[in-house]
Amino acid sequence: MTIEEQIRNSVNEGLLALYEVKINDDVKLQATTPPHEGDLTIVVFAFTRFSKKSPEVTGTEIGEYLVKHSGIVSGFNVIKGFLNLSISSSVWMKTFLHTYDAIRVGRVPVWIADSPRTVMVEYSSPNTNKPLHLGHIRNILLGYAVSEILISAGHKVVKANLINDRGIHICKSMIAWKLFGNGETPQSSGMKGDHLVGKYYVKFDQQYKDEVGKLIAGGLDEKEAKNTAPIMLEAQSMLRKWEAGDAETIALWKMMNGWVYEGFDISYKRLGVDFDQYYYESETYLLGKNLVKEGLKADTLYQKEDGSVWADLGEEGFEDKVLLRSDGTSVYITQDLGTADLKFQQYDLDKSIYIVGNEQDHHFKVLKAILKKLGKTWYDRIFHLSYGMVNLPSGKMKSREGTVVDADELMDEMFTTAKETTTEAGKISEFSETEANELFTKLGMSALKYYILKVDPQKTMLFNPSESIDFNGNTGTFIQYTYARISSVLRKAGTTDALQLFRTVNVNSEKTIEEKEKALIKMLYDYKRATCDAATNLSPALIAAYAYDLAKSFNQFYHECPIADVADIPRSVFRLQLAESAAAQIKHALALLGIEVPERM
C-alpha cells in the first residue's frame, strides 16, 4: 500500500470515528508546498460540513487522530484549512529501501496499469515526396515516447507508420525528375534519397508557377491557367497511368520511393525510433471503397444523381461529407476509413492512437462520426493525439518560402554544437574518436529531443534557429550531466575497498535522514506517480518534468552532502545507494523519451 493510500484509509476511519460519516469521494491529498512544514497536505474544507466546526478545529481533530492511529504520521500543523502532515522518517526510509531492492537487481519501480491493453500508436506517417522536417520530428518523438511510456506501463504496443506513397503530390516529383532529372540518382549526385526526390518536388513547383505565369500573361485567367499548365496535366496523366498499372510509371514510382525509404531509414535510425507495422497507402487506399459500398447497401450512406456517395452527418452537427467522387474514385478520408478498419481486423486493439497535428482535429471528428454511422462499434477506441505546430519566430514554416527546418540538417547542427561545447569543457581528452563521436551524438540528440518533448504536446511551440538549443538549465544535457556525475562517483567508490560494499550491505531503516537526503527519497518515490500521469495523459512532457526535478534534487543533495567519504562508511553506503537509485531512475525516465545517457561527459 502506498503512503497516500494509507493516509486516505486512516482519514476515512477518522471521519467515521469523529463525525460518524462515510465519504465516497477520494480525500484530497497533495504534496506540502515548501514554506510549510510537512510532507503531505490534506485540504479539510470539504469536511467542515460533517464536523460542523471551523476548518482549523476540524484539521486539528483529524491531525490528532492520524498521529494516534495511522502509524505513519509523526506530527502535523494546521494553517487555515490545510492540514500538513509529517510522515515518519522511518516510513520514507522503508520506501527507499524497497525501491533500492528493485534497482539493485536492475528493475526501476514504475506504475503498471491494472489491466494491460493492446494499443496501436501511429506516428510519423510521411509523404514520400520530400525529406522530413522539424514538424515531423515533433510527431516522431512524441509517437515514440508515448509508445515507450505505454510499454513501460505494461501495455502491448504496436508502433505503426502509415506511409503516404501515392497520389498527385508523389507524381509531381516523378514528372519533374522525368523531365529535368537527366537520370540523376542518389549515387550519381551523392544526395540522400529523400532530399533528391524533394529537390524535384520543388522543381515541379517552380516550373508550374512559371507556366501559370506565362499562361496568365497570354490572357488566361488564374484558375484556367492553373488547370491547364502543361506540367500539371502531365502529373495528372501520370497519376491515371499509375492507377491503371502502367509498367513504366510503376517502375519509376518504385525506384523513386525506394530512394526516399533509404533516406528515411537513415533519419529514423539517427532519431533512434522504430516501427512494428508499416502501412502503405498504395496498398490500402482501395479498402475504404468497400466500406462505402457496404454502407450504401445498408442505406447508412446515400448517393447523389451524379453518382457521388455521401455521409449525412447532420445529426453530428457536421456538413455532409463526400466519400466517393462522381467518377467513383475515393478521397482522403475514404482511405482513412479503410486503414482504420484494417488495423482493427489485424489486431485486437483496445485503443488506436493517431499522432497527428491539430490541423486535422476536424478530420478525425468526422472520421469517427462516419465509422460510427457505418456501425463500427470500435469507433470510440480511436484517439487522435492532437499536437500543436512548431513555429519559427517568423511564424509558420513554409516550404515555398524555404523556411522549413530540415530534420537532417538540424541533427547535424546539434552534433556540431555538442562537439564544440564538449571540446570547450575539455573533459574528454582520453576519449577515442569513436567514443567522442558517440558522446556528441548522445548529447546533441538529447538536447533536441528534450527541447521538443518537454512542451505539452497539445501546445503550439516555438523554435528559434538562431538561438538554437541550450545545453544549460532545464535541458536534456543537464540531466545527462547529472547521470554522468553519479556514474563517476559510483565508479570511484566501486574501486575503493571500504566503499564498494555499498552494493551488498543493507541500510538500517531507523537511521536518521538529512533534509536533502529526504528530498531525494521523496523524488525517487514520486516516479510511480509521474509514470502513471504520463501514461494516462499520454504526455511525455510529464516524464521530462520529472527527470528534470529529479536531476535538480540530486544536484542539491550532491552539493551539500559528501557521498563517498571513507571517514563515515555507514553514511556513505546509504548515500551511494541513493545516488545509484537516482542514476537508475534518470536513465529509465530518459529512455522513455528516447534519450540515452553517457557514463562520462
Place this chain on the structure above:
RNA sequence: GGUCCCAUAGCUCAACCGGACAGAGCAUCAGUUUUCUAAACUGAGGGUUCCAGGUUCGAGUCCUGGUGGGAUCACCA
C-alpha cells in the same frame, strides 16, 4: 461567417481533480571550486496569469461576454 484551439515574468515553458505567497530555465546582477565532474550550486530583481463580469470558503484553472492570435469548414491530401 460557423466550429474548434490558444493567451502566464523581457524570452522559452511549468502549475496533478478548483487549493496556501503562480514556479523553472534563459537573459541581467551578486556570490560558491586545495574536497566525489562548475554542463553544477546559492542568492537578488522581474507578474493586474489578455480584458470585463459570474460561480465558490477558495479561480491561472470552471461559466458568460469581449479583445488578440492560430487552425479548420474542398468531388485537395
